[in-house]
Amino acid sequence: MSWECPHRDISDQSCDRMLQQCKPLSKGCVLYGKFQLISEDQEDTMKTSITTPEKPARESTFNSEQTVAEIILRHPQLRVLLEQLGIDYCCGGKRPLADAVEAAGLDLKTVLAELEQGVEQRSSTSDATDWTAVPLTVLADHILNSHHEFTKTQLVRIDSLLTKVQSAHHNQHGAMLDALRDAFDPLRAELEAHLMKEEQILFPAIKGIDGFLAGTQARPVVHCGSVAHPINQMEHEHDGAGALLVKMREITSNYQLPSDACQTFSALYEAMEALESDLHEHIHLENNILFPMSVSQEERMNNNSGAGSQ
Numbered sequence: 001m002s003w004e005c006p007h008r009d010i011s012d013q014s015c016d017r018m019l020q021q022c023k024p025l026s027k028g029c030v031l032y033g034k035f036q037l038i039s040e041d042q043e044d045t046m047k048t049s050i051t052t053p054e055k056p057a058r059e060s061t062f063n064s065e066q067t068v069a070e071i072i073l074r075h076p077q078l079r080v081l082l083e084q085l086g087i088d089y090c091c092g093g094k095r096p097l098a099d100a101v102e103a104a105g106l107d108l109k110t111v112l113a114e115l116e117q118g119v120e121q122r123s124s125t126s127d128a129t130d131w132t133a134v135p136l137t138v139l140a141d142h143i144l145n146s147h148h149e150f151t152k153t154q155l156v157r158i159d160s161l162l163t164k165v166q167s168a169h170h171n172q173h174g175a176m177l178d179a180l181r182d183a184f185d186p187l188r189a190e191l192e193a194h195l196m197k198e199e200q201i202l203f204p205a206i207k208g209i210d211g212f213l214a215g216t217q218a219r220p221v222v223h224c225g226s227v228a229h230p231i232n233q234m235e236h237e238h239d240g241a242g243a244l245l246v247k248m249r250e251i252t253s254n255y256q257l258p259s260d261a262c263q264t265f266s267a268l269y270e271a272m273e274a275l276e277s278d279l280h281e282h283i284h285l286e287n288n289i290l291f292p293m294s295v296s297q298e299e300r301m302n303n304n305s306g307a308g309s310q
Contacts, residue, residue, distance in 0.1 A: 035067035062115050064108055068100050069093030069288040071115070073132060081118045083280060087112060091235075091242035131289050136297065138212040139290050140203050148156035148195050154275045155188045161268040169265065173258060179251045184272075187244040194237045202230040206294040209301055219301070227298050231291045238283045245276050 015022045062071060082089045086104045096264060101108045131139050162184060165176045206229050206262045208220030224230050249255065255269040 003291045046202065060116065061113070061119055062097065062098060062112050062196060062250075064112075066097050067094055067285075068097055068182065071097065072284060073242065075115075075119055077282065078115060078118050078128075079284075081114065085114070087111070088242065090280045090287060091238050093284060093288050131285060132293075133216065136290060136293055137214075138284065138288065139182035139205045140207050140210075143282065143285055144199065145289065147278060148287070150278050151191060151195060151275065151282070153279070154271060155191060158184065158268065158275065159188065161264060164264050165262075165268050169258075169260070172260060176251060180248060182248045183244050187241060187248070190237060190241055190244070194234065194241070196236060197230070197270060201226065204235060206290065206297075207231070209294065209297050212301055213297055222298070227294050231295065235291070238287060241279065242283070247278065248272060249276070269302060295303060 013022050025202055072089045087100050092100055101111045205222045211217035212219050255273050
């Protein structure tokens with residue numbers, strides 16, 4: 001037990017006030033009635049009985065009413081997790097989380113816990129570019145140079161691989177491969193036309209509006225009357241492409257290779273999965289960031305005849 005007395009003489013343990021040997025808490029002592037001496041055993045017992053107060057529970061980051069797009073915009077590092085869970089964050093990004101989880105046949109409470117854990121782990125993708133914070137021209141160019149080019153190249157490669165696999169494995173897996181071809185060919189045709197419309201019509205309009213508001217170019221003429229019109233069409237086509245990707249995954253049993261698969265068969269499935277993954281990111285950037293922000297920019301342009309700031 002430790003205590004301090006202003007009258008105790010440390011040199012000889014006498015009391016300067018009482019002029020006698022120090023007798024802690026005796027009558028007349030300045031500490032009398034204010035403290036209670038306890039033994040060392042009692043002190044140890046008290047220390048062990050003191051419990052550390054529980055930390056308050058951390059407020060949940062997610063809730064069932066948030067849209068999937070809101071979640072992925074705030075936490076882009078969760079993209080891989082959502083893909084693994086089978087939750088659509090691109091075409092289906094506008095749905096509340098509860099609806100998306102139900103559509104994926106999952107338990108909401110479990111998914112919320114996994115999302116919380118994913119945020120805490122701070123995967124490497126957490127350092128990715130925040131595309132909501134860059135000028136729309138920069139985002140548009142990124143989509144064109146990265147995702148559009150990848151899609152074009154991958155579609156040609158997949159077509160060639162599928163032709164080779166059909167030729168080599170038709171006897172054993174003809175029905176499945178024919179069904180895969182019937183899904184891939186419309187996907188390729190739709191995507192190639194889709195990319196051309198974005199490159200020739202929509203993206204120049206988006207970049208023109210962005211440049212006007214930044215004060216770097218003249219007011220653009222949007223030939224469709226409003227960027228909202230081609231955007232609605234592009235989103236509709238995204239839904240169509242997404243449905244075909246789902247169909248291809250179903251046909252291949254989630255790209256599960258047959259036991260007799262050759263290296264070309266393996267390369268085909270890997271290429272299709274890579275296309276699907278890239279398209280998810282591609283469509284997410286457009287549906288959830290580029291398109292809604294460009295509509296907002298056009299509204300600003302129409303409400304302000306002069307050039308404004310970003």
